[in-house]
Amino acid sequence: MNLIEQLPALPIITPLLLAPITILLPKGKISWLYATAISWLIFFFCAMLLHQVYMHGPISYFLGNWAPPLGIEYRVDLANALLLFLISAIGALVFPYSYASIMAEIDERQTPFFYAALLLCMTGLLGVTITGDAFNVFVFLEISSLSTYALVALGARQDRRALTAAFNYLVMGTIGATFFVIGLGLLYQATGTLNMADMQGKLVGLDNRMVQSGFAFIFVGMGLKLAMFPLHLWLPNAYAYAPSSVTAFLAATATKVALYVLIRFFYSIFHAANGIDIGSLFATLQYVVMPVAVIGMFVASLVAVFQDDVKRMLAYSSVAQIGYMLLGLSLGSEAGLSATMVHMFNHALMKGALFMAVGCVVFRLGGHRISHFTGLARRMPWTAGAFIISGLSLVGVPLTVGFVSKWMLLQATFEVGQWIPSFLIVASSLIAVVYVGRIIEIMLRSPDPDNPLPSVKEAPLLMLVPMWILVIANVYLGLQTDLTVDIAKGAAEAFDLVVRGAR
Amino acid sequence: MDHLILRVTAKLLFAPILLFALYVQFHGDYGPGGGFQAGVIFAVSFILHALIFGLDQTQKAMSQRILLVLMVVGIIFYAGTGFATMLLGGNLLGYDALAPNSTHHAGQHWGILLVEFGVGMTVFSTMLTIFYHYAGREPEIDPEDW
């Protein structure tokens, strides 16, 4: 077996082959060690893949040696290599983190199932990202979604509302996925192919209602999956009541992958198939996506301000951040696209760290309401420090990654002369200051001398280290902007590259 | 629960259903059928057994633990076949690598046979597990319990 040659298949087949074995392993430590080892293995593969793509350009891998468009193709360019790297990196950090956290939050007998489900979820997300076949997207999306429903429901031991949250997520997610399949069916009817690159080629010159309705179905379906503003209702509860490590993983990856699929369809397929639909695509971007993004940024941020539950607050903030990403995508320029890519990456870093910090609080103090954060800076200084730094990054303070992506987004809006969105970006960042500042203020509040809070131990090292790796990444990549920006620019070009290749 | 006719009929049907499931399983690469259908049919025989003789009796014959192992082994068959082709120098799921010297793509045949076998195993155990879990739950729970 030639490792380099088989590299694109390995991140998918490894967890698919090994994850089920987890449920046969004894509960607790052994299954955790096993799953963690797998996640690191996947991370290794994905890192190699990113390196290969960065050095040698896009890779195409034919499943079963059947060449596309008949066969299924795994196609890795810089855009999805970056996302693969991100997903596997978050996975590799969440698995070590989850050991203590999960032991405290779910029944110990369920831990092997938990790790298996988390690995399968990761497999699904990686599969969605890597595949070049449109129907495969649906299949992998459902693999990840089904395991996500189960994972969210596992939070029921902490709070029974996790069950209703998971149920709502299931209903919305299934409707979204089914819409996506309907859209795919329409496109298949119009083009006779499921391979994305081939579909793009076939769509050239086709501009009829069938294609347009297919586009609309895919847009709405993916909008549900990525929690685009008016379709986001499943997200806050699902994130709030899922086990902490699940929330950290999902917030950092799941919506990003759905967004990636949307970008893939927008830019690599519809946009690239020049002539078709180009008018309606840009109309959609300008009159649907952009307002939705801007309203989402504002409303979700405002709602976040009034949450008592920190996890819910961060979940609403995620909806707002998705608004930023959609805004970048709606500009229809390469700068906007690369801003979206950078923000996808950076948002994963900061939300991952923030939810991990909340997880530490839950682990020691048993809850994630604002009251639990009182005086946290003295009680759990490392956790509080991580929360503050990544919270500042969420606001977009200079020297953090949040600043980089917001700056890029601003530049992109200036470039196309969209003054109103650029003003709104700044304004909604100010709202973020309010909701993040509120928590930071409570954390830094000096203890009441009359009624001293019982002191608690700092979270275990196994939880702190992954969290701080993310925090350091937040700062380091905020200083060393070239690395991410370079890759993201390349990634944004990769979407256009498909066009040039096909023409 | 002593329905003689039901019990005799069920006993008569049990083996033919299993046989039919195996037929569907291994005929799947030439005709209609395949692992998914076969797995469901296979599970149906056990579900019939459980309906007639009670869940406890069925679980004695086919315990949850065995099902769990079958589930995993099935997936390993499925994914493992794909992985084996990679080890043999083909691409993922490139079944031709299983029989490289064959002139009529015998590898494809072997590959699909193994994969379908794995699928059948997993579907069977999953279906039965789902049935066990739904059927095995308490109809009403004590208010104390929640």
Next chain:
Amino acid sequence: MLQFILERYNYWIVIILMMTGLYIVFSRGNLVKKIIGLNIFQTSVFIFYITIGKVAGGTAPILPADHDKGGHDEGGHDGEEYGEEGHSEEGHSEEGHSEGSISEAGGHETDAHETGAHETNAHETGGHSSPPTTSESHTANDANAFNLEGKLDNSLHDKVANVSNNVSNSDIKDALIDLKTIKVPDSAILQDPSLNDESLHVVGSNLSGKISNDELTQITKNVDKDGLSEGSNAAHGLAIELENGTKALASELASKTDPLHTGGHTGGHTGEQTSGVHESSLSAGHQTGETVGELIYSNPLPHVLILTAIVVGVATTAVGLALAVRIREAYGTLEEDELEAADDIAEFGQKGSYEGAEDLAKEAKAANKISTHKPQAGTSQTGTPQSGSIS
């Protein structure tokens, strides 16, 4: 207008099911009813994909052995074919088309040579189509015999010559099997008139010289038997078509080959024939391009997609029901309003507690927290490996 609506009845079913399902999901408060709605919604997609699967005039994307497996060109061609079929809206107006082509093609039936060409092509159709039912094969035979004229091929001529030269059953069987494997010919080959001319003459003279009408039917019957005994449906269809074709050919030959022979194979005559064949075959080839789709063909790919979607649907339903069971256990109800009310009570109990009143919060949490009553994880997890294994 009414016809327009009725012809697309399957789409109406899809839309009605889709809307019914969505309505149930949104309007019903009961969680199990929501799942039922979800299933109806998904069923509409299955029917939609079945609709896509029915295509007119398609062929199975079997790639010839000499071709590079799944080469880009070939695949692209297949894709285009599907695309056209998809657009033709299942070829509802096929009948009109095929009638037109028959009447037009009838004009071409001026010499025996061409009939020979028709006949061979009828075979070829049988070889390429999925096993047709008898009635289908009949109409298909009629239409395609005229239609596919443009698809003559060098190898095809050899095979036909083979059939006519060796009248023994086994050889015919072999030849038939060979015929099945002939790829759809490039119409460009038609550009070579000499090829047509020579081989057609060979066929014509051989057939008229060696095989009588009775013999032909005898042969085809034997072939028919053999085909049946093999149990191969495709062979059966072929045999039937061969019978039809050869009967027609034999009668044509009886009436038309005589003048040919008496006229002698003079150069001028041959030249005339050549040009005639050439022209007519060209026009017929053109026609073929226009009237894609007299054969109803079931595209397997959408069915595979449905199967996958069904498996995903089953898994989703299983997970959803498992969640419903757990919710029923945790809340004691499945009605959405009651669930919300229960959550609100728990929420209000906690309101205002974050200023340090930990005990109040604890109490509220205790209300929310469900006991560790035998958490059966298996049910909710089982869906996932299953969907992974099928895809």
